[in-house]
Amino acid sequence: IPTLPTYSMIEVAKHTTREKGYWIAYKDGVYDISSYIENHPGGKLVLTSAGKALESCWKIFTIHNMDHVYEILEEYRIGNLPQGEREANEKDVEKLIDLFQYDPERVNLQENFFIRSQKPFNAETKPSILVSSFLTPVEKFYVRNHMHVPFVSINEYKLEISNEKSTYTLSYDDLREKYQSYTITSALQCAGNRRNAMNNEQQGSVRGSPWYIGAIGNARWTGVKLRDVLESFGLDKEGEYVQFFGLDCETPKRCYGASIPLEKALSDDVLIVYEMNNELLTRDHGYPLRILVPGTIGARSVKWLNRIIVSDKEADSHWQKFDYKVLPLSTKQPQKIDFDNTPALQEANVNSAICYPASNEDGNKIKVLSVQPNDEDIKNKKLTIKGYALSGGGRQIQNVQISLDHGKTWYQTELEQLAQPYMRAWAWTLWTYHIPFNDIPSQPFDIVCRAMDTHCNCQPDTTIGIWNILGVMNNAWHKITLQIDE
Ligand code: MTE
Ligand code: MO
Numbered sequence: 001i002p003t004l005p006t007y008s009m010i011e012v013a014k015h016t017t018r019e020k021g022y023w024i025a026y027k028d029g030v031y032d033i034s035s036y037i038e039n040h041p042g043g044k045l046v047l048t049s050a051g052k053a054l055e056s057c058w059k060i061f062t063i064h065n066m067d068h069v070y071e072i073l074e075e076y077r078i079g080n081l082p083q084g085e086r087e088a089n090e091k092d093v094e095k096l097i098d099l100f101q102y103d104p105e106r107v108n109l110q111e112n113f114f115i116r117s118q119k120p121f122n123a124e125t126k127p128s129i130l131v132s133s134f135l136t137p138v139e140k141f142y143v144r145n146h147m148h149v150p151f152v153s154i155n156e157y158k159l160e161i162s163n164e165k166s167t168y169t170l171s172y173d174d175l176r177e178k179y180q181s182y183t184i185t186s187a188l189q190c191a192g193n194r195r196n197a198m199n200n201e202q203q204g205s206v207r208g209s210p211w212y213i214g215a216i217g218n219a220r221w222t223g224v225k226l227r228d229v230l231e232s233f234g235l236d237k238e239g240e241y242v243q244f245f246g247l248d249c250e251t252p253k254r255c256y257g258a259s260i261p262l263e264k265a266l267s268d269d270v271l272i273v274y275e276m277n278n279e280l281l282t283r284d285h286g287y288p289l290r291i292l293v294p295g296t297i298g299a300r301s302v303k304w305l306n307r308i309i310v311s312d313k314e315a316d317s318h319w320q321k322f323d324y325k326v327l328p329l330s331t332k333q334p335q336k337i338d339f340d341n342t343p344a345l346q347e348a349n350v351n352s353a354i355c356y357p358a359s360n361e362d363g364n365k366i367k368v369l370s371v372q373p374n375d376e377d378i379k380n381k382k383l384t385i386k387g388y389a390l391s392g393g394g395r396q397i398q399n400v401q402i403s404l405d406h407g408k409t410w411y412q413t414e415l416e417q418l419a420q421p422y423m424r425a426w427a428w429t430l431w432t433y434h435i436p437f438n439d440i441p442s443q444p445f446d447i448v449c450r451a452m453d454t455h456c457n458c459q460p461d462t463t464i465g466i467w468n469i470l471g472v473m474n475n476a477w478h479k480i481t482l483q484i485d486e
Pocket of ligand 1: 141142143144145146147188189190191245246247248256257284285286297298299300301302303304
């Protein structure tokens with residue numbers, strides 16, 4: 001745009017404060033996005049690229065839907081970049097991509113996962129694997145990373161624990177030697193699990209990684225009680241929240257972070273974990289230490305734990321304040337005010353899904369699933385159906401049912417679950433049902449499942465009443481359509 005002045009990247013780099021304004025470069029333009037940031041929650045994220053080229057941040061975070069930002073960006077254009085600066089930006093991009101070169105090596109990905117993004121790495125477990133064992137093997141457990149995987153040298157590692165008045169540190173060995181170890185079995189599920197079903201024609205599309213039903217797993221977690229650690233420093237008396245920050249940071253001050261109420265933090269089963277299924281935590285799952293908040297959305301179980309802060313406030317992180325919330329259901333363009341007025345998600349809701357039969361193809365793409373009954377099923381003249389169910393806050397599943405006529409008639413499934421103390425049912429439930437061939441209506445046919453927890457919380461039949469723009473907490477009846485090939 002010839003009528004606008006030309007600014008170098010050096011000039012752009014000086015504008016990273018409220019006083020000077022927040023400038024960014026994108027393609028061959030220079031933009032002053034100060035007023036955009038004031039009014040848009042997503043703007044806070046864009047802020048990480050203030051003074052830089054926008055591409056340098058967004059190219060690597062491929063899952064963020066930034067299309068709408070690019071569209072409105074033109075309104076904020078104040079100038080042009082001189083020729084040649086573009087190439088310089090390109091180098092910037094490369095530098096940032098390098099962060100991911102320290103991600104762990106990952107094996108058998110195609111066999112175990114549907115991969116949602118590589119940088120950052122996000123992969124969900126294939127459905128048939130979910131129901132093939134009560135504990136999900138570590139190498140098949142879903143991975144949800146918002147950034148690169150930080151590289152931790154254990155000798156230098158220190159966990160910082162503080163409140164406003166005092167700061168303490170623990171080495172990895174201190175933590176393992178000074179506190180008693182505990183093991184619990186607990187499911188971990190992303191609040192965005194099953195999000196893709198909220199992308200539908202009637203209701204529109206939602207933001208975020210398009211998970212099918214596999215952003216979930218169930219494991220044994222070993223560590224020390226967060227309560228024991230807080231008590232040992234006298235940090236259990238004051239404050240309303242406990243904040244956790246990871247070592248994965250976009251800038252030194254913007255690290256992954258989340259918080260939970262102090263009361264939950266002091267409850268029996270919130271752990272600082274070092275082992276998953278009796279093996280040291282792997283790097284993708286938070287080595288050397290992560291938090292496990294059972295019964296609560298996965299986002300609060302912070303990996304690569306760096307700091308614990310007892311505070312009167314919730315964590316001041318993007319993921320606590322501007323994500324993982326069920327925004328007012330009519331909201332299509334989230335505003336800061338929506339986020340400020342909506343509580344951060346904590347406890348999970350009741351949910352279930354059909355995982356078998358399944359195919360190796362991405363569940364999101366299958367309209368009709370063709371199955372060949374196995375020999376056992378042919379002999380018994382029954383088709384075996386399996387899935388998982390779970391609820392939040394320690395509530396046990398009391399039943400899971402399936403229907404072949406969209407909810408008029410229901411069949412009770414057999415449950416595999418652990419005996420767990422009241423309100424401490426953290427593990428998931430696996431369920432099985434054998435459909436007599438005679439009960440199968442004309443083909444192809446739909447199967448839906450639904451679960452009820454011990455507090456009689458039920459799943460809604462469709463997404464109609466629960467659709468939300470961030471696509472979180474989808475627990476509508478899960479439906480698959482089958483065609484039996486004989
Ligand atoms: N902790 C850090 N430091 N960084 C992250 O990106 N992702 C969170 C949570 N803890 C995340 C994190 C989210 S949204 C989920 S669902 C779980 O970790 C996923 O844990 P997993 O990758 O071990 O399955
Ligand atoms: Mo998540």
